[in-house]
Amino acid sequence: MNQAIANLPTPNPTQLMLQVTGLNVYYGESHILRDVDLSVPSGQMVCLIGRNGVGKTTLLKTIIGLLKPRTGTITLAGEQINSKSPDNRARLGIGYVPQGREIIPRLTVKENLLLGLEARRGGRSGNEEIPEEIFALFPVLKSMLSRMGGDLSGGQQQQLAIARALMGKPQLLVLDEPTEGIQPSIILEIEAAVRRIVASTGISVLLVEQHLHFVRQADKYYAMQKGGIVASGLTSELSNEVIQRFLAV
Ligand SMILES: Nc1ncnc2c1ncn2[C@@H]1O[C@H](COP(=O)(O)OP(=O)(O)OP(=O)(O)O)[C@@H](O)[C@H]1O
Ligand SMILES: [Mg+2]
Structure with a gap:
């Protein structure tokens, strides 16, 4: 176990880390997400695919609390989080790496990493160091x-952005097009590195x-199309048809 990154109980995949049901999200009057249901079993990696503009980022932003759904529920480890702010959701254990990374260019790598502590339950203590596990995952940093x-x-910025999210000891790591x-x-x-995070920390x-390949x-x-989930299953059973329809390959 990778103690410095996560002190989590052994994951039980029959428990859901994240459950989204009946989500409808609008930008103004544009109906973007339509009746979205999605779940992430504890300790697993779940991938959302779909072509440009179908609503993938909108779904992630709704899960982390930047957008408010008109209907639907979002449950994290059994607790409904709909009414919680993004900060509160981060403290409850959602780590987010946005599309485009958004590291702070005029802060050092270390300062960027320490910013990730803001999300930690209990906040910052003042003289924190970066846990070695972060460097084991991302030696270049x-x-x-x-x-x-x-x-x-x-x-390197992408690795920094993922490492920064891990500094908050998330239970759920949400990654928007990290490659x-x-x-x-x-x-x-x-x-x-993402595979190792899942395998060694239970996140x-x-x-x-x-x-x-990823x-x-x-x-x-x-798989998402026009704001709705239109296919789902085990990635071991991903068909060529699904790949051609939903991935820009
Ligand atoms: N701030 C916004 N205001 C209004 N419409 C928006 C806004 N952001 C995104 N949209 C629209 O919502 C739809 C979904 O966008 P979203 O960014 O969620 O797609 P995406 O699947 O993440 O696309 P990409 O693969 O290009 O990242 C698009 O039609 C987009 O134009
Ligand atoms: Mg996007």
């Missing part, structure tokens, strides 16, 4: 602690992803 975030390559715009060799590193993962690392998939 160790030699770069005093560099400015903005001076890192895209792949978008990143060179292939680094994609494999990021993919391997559950909800991933939006376009790279088939999608296949997940246990389950959901």
